[in-house]
Amino acid sequence: MSANPADRAPRSAAPATVGTAPATVDIVLVKAGRTKIRYPADLLHDDGTHVVVRAAWAGAGVRDFGFVRFEPGDVFTEHYWRDRWYAVKEVRDAEGALKGWYCDIARPAVITPADATPGEVVCEDLDLDLWRSADGGTVLRLDEDEFAASGLEATDPRAASAARAALDALELRAHEADFEALLA
Numbered sequence: 001m002s003a004n005p006a007d008r009a010p011r012s013a014a015p016a017t018v019g020t021a022p023a024t025v026d027i028v029l030v031k032a033g034r035t036k037i038r039y040p041a042d043l044l045h046d047d048g049t050h051v052v053v054r055a056a057w058a059g060a061g062v063r064d065f066g067f068v069r070f071e072p073g074d075v076f077t078e079h080y081w082r083d084r085w086y087a088v089k090e091v092r093d094a095e096g097a098l099k100g101w102y103c104d105i106a107r108p109a110v111i112t113p114a115d116a117t118p119g120e121v122v123c124e125d126l127d128l129d130l131w132r133s134a135d136g137g138t139v140l141r142l143d144e145d146e147f148a149a150s151g152l153e154a155t156d157p158r159a160a161s162a163a164r165a166a167l168d169a170l171e172l173r174a175h176e177a178d179f180e181a182l183l184a
Contacts, residue, residue: 080109085166103130132174
């Protein structure tokens with residue numbers, strides 16, 4: 001068994017490489033037109049529609065949501081799609097134990113190339129979120145108040161409708177035993 005906890009998390013594909021090192025991309029999370037956070041990630045898979053990356057927790061210190069804590073040492077395997085209105089992040093602790101999945105409702109990801117591989121994965125967060133615990137027993141809709149306050153329903157009704165539909169579909173899927181099949 002590897003000493004690196006990230007290596008214990010299941011992979012959907014071997015890491016893409018440049019020479020002998022895994023290819024890296026920058027993850028850029030945008031909210032309300034501003035970059036919320038930017039961090040490097042290892043590119044694991046890109047089939048032209050679905051991009052999978054792995055990154056260490058990029059936040060400062062511990063973020064306690066009450067239902068889960070994100071903290072230094074946590075490893076995120078993040079799934080972005082060019083044609084879906086969400087991103088799904090599998091969260092594991094430093095020992096590799098699954099904490100659950102944090103799902104951001106977002107516009108389809110925009111991937112900008114750097115040479116022959118993606119250079120940036122840009123994800124525009126639309127405020128709505130969903131949490132599914134590791135055992136599937138807890139599924140929580142999050143930040144609906146932030147979404148309502150964002151004004152998106154007035155400024156971009158099509159995007160607001162797509163965001164709500166994505167949250168509804170993810171919530172239904174999160175209650176099913178085969179939730180992880182969504183990530184294949």
